[in-house]
Amino acid sequence: MNNQPTEELKRSLGFWSAISIVVGTIIGSGIFFKQGSVLDSAGSSTLAIAAWVFGGIITLTGGLTIAEIGAQMPYTGGLYVYIENLYGRILGFLAGWMQIIVYGPAIIASVAGFMSILMANFFGLGTAWRIPLAVITVLAIGVMNLFENKVGAIFAIITTTGKMIPIAAIIIFGLLFGNQHAFGQTVTEVQHATGGFGVAVLATLFGYDGWILIANLGGEMKNPQKLLPRAIILGITAVLIIYTLITIGILKFLPANLIHRLGENATAYLATKAFGAIGGKLLSAGIIISMMGTLNGKMITFPRIVYAMARRGDLPFSRFLSFVTPKGKSPVIATLFIVALATVMMFFFDPDHLSDLCVFTVYCFYLLAFFGIFILRKKNKGNRPFSTPLYPLVPIIAIAGGIFVLVSELFNDPAGVLLFIGIVIVGLPIFYAVKRMDAKRM
Template identity: 75%
Template sequence: FWGNQNALSQTVTEVSQSTSNFGVAILATLFAYDGWILIANLGGEMKNPQKLLPKAIILGISTVLVIYTLITIGILRFLPANLIHHLGENAPAYMTAKAFGPLGGKIIAAGIIISVLGTLNGKVLTFPRIVFAMAKRKDIPFSKSLSYLSPKGKAPIAATVFVSALAFIMMLFFDPNRLSDLCVFSIYCFYILAFFGIFILRKQNNKRPFSTPLYPLVPIIAIAGGIFVAVCEIINDFHGVILFLGFIALGLPIFYLVKKYYNSKV
């Protein structure tokens, strides 16, 4: 409405000059869209998840995509690209303060706080459920403690404390921006494996509660996109990637030792 009409073309030209940086930029935004997997983690607690999960994922991600795109276009129309680059994450606050005065800055700050609390709420609800499910199957150490549920609310208290402590330790040793990028990279390594798993499940021809639409095109696109982002992060932060892959690889011997221990008890 107010800004530089050349801002969009200027930004696109700059981005096209470096493929790896473009991939890392995508990696940074993927954290915002990662709610789809959080919904899936709660599938066991839903009534009729076969119908509700696809609707929630499609409508939720589409809504976020539209809102983010409109906000981005608004910022690019209001500010020249070089100023956006200089301001970094402060660009939205700068724009609202310029457009609406001091009240605008307060509104965007309040919106960010609400967004952060909403994200934390979703993560706290879902991440401990992964640890709880693994502990219930005796896949991790201290499974008896980590599979504990509170008598009244049936909440995985021990798993929640464990995940919170682990997050706190990681925050002490990593820059938040780098930590989020490496965490998304690690998550997408598992997503790629899960996308490959769709082909294995189809080959087994077992009865399935949900069938992937447009198979095999959808998993192929998902795998290609995941590999592109992963490779870009490897180029951008090779040492960080090696460190996180080391953490992931460390889980394999622990998993097999734990399974061997519990099998010996049977």
């Protein structure tokens, strides 16, 4: 591709930036807003806690598997690069297309949608302000990421540190001052669990999602072969422990039936009830900052997939989408592209529904990547910067978890699944059209 620019991204991310992006990208809206839906689906507090633990174990086995693959392919693009190297250009393109057209914008829109609920409550605004607040926040964080990657990385460190304050407050207050029994409560107001344990686990996976996005920055890490596995594994493990403790803390403080009635507002109610009006406001502000950190992490990583695909000439207008600023080395056009798509999705989708479909879509390609570890083991015998422990048990659990996710969502929402699969498949004619245009120019 002679017409592609020669500017490349800057390798400046160290361990604390990487771990902050992993933890900051994962811990966002899911743990605060999914408590009600997880509890409703599970039917009891014990199964709800088990769902968060089980979702964390599935995520950790997936992270351990991807860590081995990513250490051997430490390039910008993450899952897009892995799938292409393992299965060829077409499936690689669809993995990238899925992330930049469906998954990335949808997950950003979903997190922004959840965050706007808290923001509207915080400022005493009506529901009509939710979409405008979400759009303004996404635009502001998008603009910040038009500068070099250190700006977003510093913001990730600040927000990840800041989000630990409301998390610690909820855990400590719930465990020490809660009068409920965290285990054994039943949601009596739900005659039948709305979806069962499988759908409950699926809801928790939205809360854990985002761990793989650090792989998109492989080309910007100082020592990705060592740093990428450490960031993924330590980040997911920390989040698993935090999520379990938060869930137990909330269930010790609020009865299951009340969590069911409050739904998405359960955490905001807990904050006000536990710490008073002012304390509740401060805690809500901390949670909003937490979500901003999540949005920032996603805004850093998804444009890198656009950039990586455009560098290969896989997208229409690749020359523009692959542009990076000469000084800051920031993929500005790719960032604006993701911001625009996310903004459109905010107007047409409910954030809760959107989050579940995001998880389904990305797990289609996670599964392919998980199988890829067996392919790489045959190709690169004994030549690995990182080896997945307990192989092949860990990859097998990751694969079983991925199949579980896909089957659960397929039965739960077949229409939504078909819609998102259709959007992914639309990428095929675009891929061939771009290749035909390239052939004519040569």
